[in-house]
Amino acid sequence: MVMVLENVAPLGRSLEEYWLMFGLTEKDLDKKIIGIGDGPASFNAEMKELGNNVTSVDPLYEFKGEEIEKKFYASVDNIIDQVKSSPGDWAWTYHSSPEDLKLHRKQAVVKFLRDFEKGKAQGRYVVGELPSLDIKEGSFDIALCSHFLFLYSDHYDYDFHKKSIYELLRIAGEVRIFPLLDLLLNRSPYIHPIMEELRGEGYRVRIEKVEYEMQRGGNEMMTIRKNGSGT
Numbered sequence: 001m002v003m004v005l006e007n008v009a010p011l012g013r014s015l016e017e018y019w020l021m022f023g024l025t026e027k028d029l030d031k032k033i034i035g036i037g038d039g040p041a042s043f044n045a046e047m048k049e050l051g052n053n054v055t056s057v058d059p060l061y062e063f064k065g066e067e068i069e070k071k072f073y074a075s076v077d078n079i080i081d082q083v084k085s086s087p088g089d090w091a092w093t094y095h096s097s098p099e100d101l102k103l104h105r106k107q108a109v110v111k112f113l114r115d116f117e118k119g120k121a122q123g124r125y126v127v128g129e130l131p132s133l134d135i136k137e138g139s140f141d142i143a144l145c146s147h148f149l150f151l152y153s154d155h156y157d158y159d160f161h162k163k164s165i166y167e168l169l170r171i172a173g174e175v176r177i178f179p180l181l182d183l184l185l186n187r188s189p190y191i192h193p194i195m196e197e198l199r200g201e202g203y204r205v206r207i208e209k210v211e212y213e214m215q216r217g218g219n220e221m222m223t224i225r226k227n228g229s230g231t
Protein backbone atom coordinates (compact mmCIF):
# COMPACT_ATOMS: atom_id res chain seq x y z
CA MET A 1 0.00 0.00 0.00
CA VAL A 2 1.30 3.42 -0.91
CA MET A 3 1.65 6.07 1.75
CA VAL A 4 -0.28 9.35 1.57
CA LEU A 5 1.64 11.99 3.41
CA GLU A 6 -0.80 13.87 5.62
CA ASN A 7 0.94 17.22 5.20
CA VAL A 8 0.92 17.17 1.39
CA ALA A 9 -2.19 19.17 0.50
CA PRO A 10 -4.85 17.23 -1.49
CA LEU A 11 -5.71 20.29 -3.61
CA GLY A 12 -5.47 20.53 -7.37
CA ARG A 13 -5.08 23.01 -10.17
CA SER A 14 -6.75 23.43 -13.57
CA LEU A 15 -5.56 22.84 -17.12
CA GLU A 16 -5.11 26.61 -17.53
CA GLU A 17 -2.86 26.71 -14.47
CA TYR A 18 -0.82 23.74 -15.73
CA TRP A 19 -0.59 25.45 -19.12
CA LEU A 20 0.88 28.56 -17.52
CA MET A 21 3.04 26.88 -14.85
CA PHE A 22 4.72 24.63 -17.40
CA GLY A 23 4.80 26.99 -20.37
CA LEU A 24 2.87 24.40 -22.41
CA THR A 25 2.28 25.08 -26.12
CA GLU A 26 -0.05 23.69 -28.80
CA LYS A 27 2.90 21.59 -30.00
CA ASP A 28 3.12 19.93 -26.59
CA LEU A 29 -0.45 18.64 -27.01
CA ASP A 30 0.78 16.11 -29.58
CA LYS A 31 3.24 14.72 -27.04
CA LYS A 32 2.75 11.92 -24.54
CA ILE A 33 2.39 13.66 -21.19
CA ILE A 34 2.46 12.24 -17.67
CA GLY A 35 1.67 14.28 -14.57
CA ILE A 36 3.29 13.08 -11.36
CA GLY A 37 1.53 13.93 -8.11
CA ASP A 38 -1.46 15.32 -10.02
CA GLY A 39 -3.81 14.67 -7.09
CA PRO A 40 -7.27 16.19 -7.57
CA ALA A 41 -6.14 18.54 -10.36
CA SER A 42 -8.53 18.86 -13.31
CA PHE A 43 -5.62 18.88 -15.80
CA ASN A 44 -6.20 15.28 -16.91
CA ALA A 45 -10.01 15.62 -17.09
CA GLU A 46 -9.85 18.85 -19.08
CA MET A 47 -7.21 17.46 -21.44
CA LYS A 48 -9.47 14.43 -22.06
CA GLU A 49 -12.36 16.77 -22.90
CA LEU A 50 -10.11 18.34 -25.54
CA GLY A 51 -9.31 14.89 -26.94
CA ASN A 52 -5.85 14.48 -25.41
CA ASN A 53 -4.86 11.51 -23.28
CA VAL A 54 -2.74 12.34 -20.25
CA THR A 55 -1.62 9.90 -17.56
CA SER A 56 -1.68 11.08 -13.95
CA VAL A 57 0.11 9.30 -11.10
CA ASP A 58 -0.56 9.87 -7.41
CA PRO A 59 -0.71 7.79 -4.22
CA LEU A 60 -4.11 9.43 -3.59
CA TYR A 61 -5.64 7.42 -6.44
CA GLU A 62 -5.78 4.31 -4.31
CA PHE A 63 -8.85 5.94 -2.68
CA LYS A 64 -12.36 6.16 -4.09
CA GLY A 65 -13.54 9.49 -5.50
CA GLU A 66 -15.77 10.17 -2.50
CA GLU A 67 -12.85 9.63 -0.10
CA ILE A 68 -10.66 12.02 -2.12
CA GLU A 69 -13.54 14.51 -2.04
CA LYS A 70 -13.72 14.19 1.77
CA LYS A 71 -9.98 14.76 2.07
CA PHE A 72 -10.28 17.83 -0.12
CA TYR A 73 -13.09 19.39 1.95
CA ALA A 74 -11.37 18.42 5.21
CA SER A 75 -8.35 20.55 4.31
CA VAL A 76 -9.42 23.33 1.93
CA ASP A 77 -10.71 25.80 4.57
CA ASN A 78 -7.64 25.38 6.73
CA ILE A 79 -5.37 26.04 3.74
CA ILE A 80 -7.38 29.09 2.65
CA ASP A 81 -7.23 30.39 6.26
CA GLN A 82 -3.44 30.00 6.23
CA VAL A 83 -3.32 31.94 2.96
CA LYS A 84 -5.54 34.68 4.45
CA SER A 85 -3.26 34.99 7.47
CA SER A 86 -0.21 35.65 5.26
CA PRO A 87 -1.52 38.00 2.53
CA GLY A 88 1.92 39.36 1.61
CA ASP A 89 3.16 35.90 0.65
CA TRP A 90 0.89 35.59 -2.36
CA ALA A 91 0.68 37.22 -5.78
CA TRP A 92 -2.99 37.98 -6.41
CA THR A 93 -2.73 38.03 -10.16
CA TYR A 94 -4.12 34.75 -11.45
CA HIS A 95 -6.43 34.32 -8.44
CA SER A 96 -7.84 37.67 -7.33
CA SER A 97 -8.39 36.80 -3.64
CA PRO A 98 -8.43 33.87 -1.18
CA GLU A 99 -12.14 33.36 -1.99
CA ASP A 100 -11.35 33.27 -5.70
CA LEU A 101 -8.55 30.76 -5.00
CA LYS A 102 -10.98 28.55 -3.06
CA LEU A 103 -13.50 28.74 -5.91
CA HIS A 104 -10.84 27.68 -8.44
CA ARG A 105 -9.74 24.76 -6.24
CA LYS A 106 -13.39 23.65 -5.85
CA GLN A 107 -13.98 23.89 -9.60
CA ALA A 108 -10.89 21.76 -10.21
CA VAL A 109 -11.91 19.02 -7.76
CA VAL A 110 -15.45 18.90 -9.19
CA LYS A 111 -14.08 18.34 -12.72
CA PHE A 112 -11.55 15.80 -11.41
CA LEU A 113 -14.22 13.82 -9.52
CA ARG A 114 -16.51 13.73 -12.55
CA ASP A 115 -13.71 12.07 -14.54
CA PHE A 116 -11.84 10.05 -11.91
CA GLU A 117 -13.52 6.60 -11.77
CA LYS A 118 -13.91 6.40 -15.56
CA GLY A 119 -10.38 7.70 -16.10
CA LYS A 120 -8.96 5.22 -13.59
CA ALA A 121 -10.65 2.35 -15.45
CA GLN A 122 -9.13 3.72 -18.67
CA GLY A 123 -5.67 3.79 -17.08
CA ARG A 124 -5.42 7.60 -17.06
CA TYR A 125 -5.21 7.77 -13.25
CA VAL A 126 -2.57 5.44 -11.87
CA VAL A 127 -1.69 4.70 -8.24
CA GLY A 128 2.01 5.28 -7.69
CA GLU A 129 4.52 7.35 -5.83
CA LEU A 130 7.99 8.74 -6.24
CA PRO A 131 10.80 7.88 -6.02
CA SER A 132 9.96 4.66 -7.86
CA LEU A 133 7.29 4.24 -10.55
CA ASP A 134 6.03 1.05 -12.15
CA ILE A 135 6.28 2.53 -15.66
CA LYS A 136 8.33 1.33 -18.62
CA GLU A 137 11.45 3.30 -19.56
CA GLY A 138 10.89 6.02 -22.16
CA SER A 139 7.08 5.73 -22.14
CA PHE A 140 6.47 9.49 -22.20
CA ASP A 141 7.74 12.62 -23.94
CA ILE A 142 7.15 14.97 -21.00
CA ALA A 143 6.82 14.38 -17.25
CA LEU A 144 5.26 17.28 -15.32
CA CYS A 145 5.51 17.63 -11.57
CA SER A 146 3.53 20.47 -10.00
CA HIS A 147 3.64 21.43 -6.34
CA PHE A 148 5.35 18.34 -5.00
CA LEU A 149 9.11 18.16 -5.72
CA PHE A 150 11.04 21.15 -4.30
CA LEU A 151 7.89 22.53 -2.61
CA TYR A 152 8.12 19.93 0.17
CA SER A 153 11.90 20.24 0.57
CA ASP A 154 11.47 20.25 4.36
CA HIS A 155 9.70 16.88 4.28
CA TYR A 156 11.73 15.07 1.62
CA ASP A 157 15.53 15.10 1.61
CA TYR A 158 17.97 15.67 -1.22
CA ASP A 159 18.39 11.97 -1.84
CA PHE A 160 14.61 11.59 -2.36
CA HIS A 161 14.63 14.48 -4.85
CA LYS A 162 17.62 13.11 -6.74
CA LYS A 163 16.17 9.59 -7.02
CA SER A 164 12.77 11.01 -8.01
CA ILE A 165 14.19 13.22 -10.76
CA TYR A 166 16.28 10.38 -12.21
CA GLU A 167 13.12 8.25 -12.11
CA LEU A 168 11.23 10.90 -14.09
CA LEU A 169 14.10 11.05 -16.58
CA ARG A 170 13.94 7.26 -16.93
CA ILE A 171 10.29 7.36 -18.03
CA ALA A 172 10.25 10.63 -20.03
CA GLY A 173 12.52 12.51 -22.45
CA GLU A 174 11.87 15.80 -20.70
CA VAL A 175 10.98 16.75 -17.14
CA ARG A 176 9.37 20.02 -16.00
CA ILE A 177 9.05 20.90 -12.33
CA PHE A 178 7.15 23.86 -10.80
CA PRO A 179 7.56 25.72 -8.46
CA LEU A 180 11.18 25.98 -7.31
CA LEU A 181 10.20 27.46 -3.94
CA ASP A 182 9.56 25.55 -0.73
CA LEU A 183 6.54 26.09 1.52
CA LEU A 184 8.30 29.00 3.27
CA LEU A 185 8.83 30.75 -0.09
CA ASN A 186 12.56 30.13 -0.07
CA ARG A 187 14.21 28.74 -3.16
CA SER A 188 14.62 25.02 -2.47
CA PRO A 189 18.17 24.27 -1.25
CA TYR A 190 18.19 21.32 -3.68
CA ILE A 191 18.00 23.42 -6.87
CA HIS A 192 21.68 24.25 -7.14
CA PRO A 193 23.10 20.79 -6.25
CA ILE A 194 20.62 18.95 -8.48
CA MET A 195 21.47 21.22 -11.43
CA GLU A 196 25.20 20.59 -10.90
CA GLU A 197 24.60 16.87 -10.58
CA LEU A 198 22.44 16.59 -13.70
CA ARG A 199 24.71 18.78 -15.83
CA GLY A 200 27.63 16.63 -14.71
CA GLU A 201 25.70 13.64 -16.07
CA GLY A 202 25.21 15.40 -19.41
CA TYR A 203 21.62 16.60 -19.02
CA ARG A 204 20.49 20.03 -20.21
CA VAL A 205 18.95 21.84 -17.26
CA ARG A 206 17.31 25.25 -17.47
CA ILE A 207 15.36 27.51 -15.20
CA GLU A 208 12.65 29.35 -17.12
CA LYS A 209 10.31 32.17 -16.15
CA VAL A 210 6.65 31.31 -16.62
CA GLU A 211 3.39 33.28 -16.69
CA TYR A 212 2.07 31.91 -13.39
CA GLU A 213 2.78 33.11 -9.91
CA MET A 214 0.90 32.22 -6.75
CA GLN A 215 3.65 32.05 -4.12
CA ARG A 216 5.27 35.47 -4.33
CA GLY A 217 8.43 35.08 -6.44
CA GLY A 218 7.42 31.55 -7.48
CA ASN A 219 7.23 32.06 -11.25
CA GLU A 220 9.99 29.74 -12.42
CA MET A 221 10.09 26.14 -13.57
CA MET A 222 12.97 23.77 -14.09
CA THR A 223 13.24 21.88 -17.38
CA ILE A 224 15.56 18.90 -17.75
CA ARG A 225 16.26 17.19 -21.05
CA LYS A 226 18.52 14.41 -22.15
CA ASN A 227 21.18 15.85 -24.43
CA GLY A 228 20.11 15.35 -28.02
CA SER A 229 16.33 15.29 -27.29
CA GLY A 230 14.02 18.18 -28.32
CA THR A 231 15.00 21.82 -28.68
Ligand SMILES: C[S@@+](CC[C@H](N)C(=O)[O-])C[C@H]1O[C@@H](n2cnc3c(N)ncnc32)[C@H](O)[C@@H]1O
Binds near residue numbers: 010011036057
Ligand atom coordinates in the same frame (compact mmCIF):
# COMPACT_ATOMS: atom_id res chain seq x y z
C1 LIG B 1 -0.09 19.94 -3.48
S1 LIG B 1 -0.72 18.56 -4.36
C2 LIG B 1 -0.47 19.08 -6.04
C3 LIG B 1 -1.49 18.49 -6.97
C4 LIG B 1 -1.29 18.86 -8.45
N1 LIG B 1 0.02 18.48 -8.94
C5 LIG B 1 -1.47 20.34 -8.66
O1 LIG B 1 -0.48 21.09 -8.72
O2 LIG B 1 -2.61 20.77 -8.77
C6 LIG B 1 0.63 17.37 -4.12
C7 LIG B 1 0.26 15.98 -4.57
O3 LIG B 1 1.43 15.14 -4.40
C8 LIG B 1 0.97 13.85 -4.08
N2 LIG B 1 2.05 13.03 -3.49
C9 LIG B 1 2.36 12.82 -2.19
N3 LIG B 1 3.42 11.98 -2.08
C10 LIG B 1 3.78 11.66 -3.34
C11 LIG B 1 4.81 10.82 -3.91
N4 LIG B 1 5.69 10.18 -3.11
N5 LIG B 1 4.90 10.72 -5.24
C12 LIG B 1 4.04 11.40 -6.05
N6 LIG B 1 3.05 12.20 -5.59
C13 LIG B 1 2.93 12.33 -4.25
C14 LIG B 1 -0.17 14.12 -3.12
O4 LIG B 1 -1.04 13.00 -2.98
C15 LIG B 1 -0.85 15.32 -3.76
O5 LIG B 1 -1.89 14.95 -4.61
